[in-house]
Amino acid sequence: MEIPSSIDRAVATESRIPTQAGRVAGSTLTKKKKMWRIWAGAGFVILLLAAFGQPLLALANYAAHSALHSHILLIPFVSAYLVYIRRDQLPRRYVADLPLGIVLLAGGLGVLLFTYWLNFAGRAPADNYYLVLLTLSFLCCLAAGGFFFFGRDWMRAAAFPLAYLIFMVPMPDAMADALETASKYASAEVANLFFQLGGTPFLRAGLIFQLPNITIEVAQECSGIRSSWVLFITSVLAANLFLKSSWRRLVLVALVIPLAILRNGFRIFVIGLLCVNAGPQMINSVIHRRGGPVFFVLSLIPFLLLLWWLRKGEIRVRPAESRSAS
Secondary structure: OHHHHHHHHHHHHHHHHHHHHHHHHHHHHHHHHHHHHHHHHHHHHHHHHHHOHHHHHHHHHHHHOOOOOHHHHOHHHHHHHHHHHOHHHOOOOOEOOHHHHHHHHHHHHHHHHHHHHHHHOOOOOOOOHHHHHHHHHHHHHHHHHHHHHOEHHHHHHOHHHHHHHHHHOOOOHHHHHHHHHHHHHHHHHHHHHHHHHOOOOOEEEOOEEEEOOEEEEOOHHHHOHHHHHHHHHHHHHHHHHHOOOHHHHHHHHHOHHHHHHHHHHHHHHHHHHHHHHOOHHHHHOHHHHOOHHHHHHHHHHHHHHHHHHHHHHHHHHHHHHHHHHO
């Protein structure tokens, strides 16, 4: 009776060997496919960078010499870091999504051809619209590569880091002018309120404030659009990193706008008080000409307090939800 038992075990062992070998071979093949997709995706990005080399260099040069767009140089690194810290959350199985990839690639190439056609036809876009269109074209082609080589699930998991690249697109000049105009009028209203609360005697005519020994005008440069835009971009990043619920994220980002207006109005109020109490020469002082970063840092205090309060409320809700679930 023992001999058949030994033979059965030997047969069973031999029958398992091909199965295990097949699994190992299948696993090796899967790893090779993954590596092929990763290297192919990297090659696609390199080709894309080469194809858009001239526009991207022009964008970098433009950002380096623009106070409003200097943040563009940091955006790709921030996006890459976000992908890196979330690498464990990204799907390991890559399934190409050809329809979405083709649509995005066609859109990106269409914008590229349209932009160059305008240039060759002597109808080059005015102001910075040329860089706006080319950057949008580059981002569309980059997203198309993601769908081609990694698939919809991977792109969904990496949605925020990739969407954050939209801040690489320069703000169109018309949009910047409109925001600056709206900001300076809103800031003048807040400054008017601060002067009233501070008991400072003044007369106002639109954007002009007549103070006891000086007349100041809220100019385009006083809009604070640069620091407000940076604060907005920072709030989008902070909301995604530190908050989980959608409404808390929305609250943090939305309150950046009134916070920026309050900061600008307070800056006008402070400069006005300095001119009244220390002399009109303070209009040319460092706090007026170079004081933007100081007031930006001051605006970070209520911003961080709001972020802390929202995060604290979120942390307090999670244990309550876990207790109710148990």
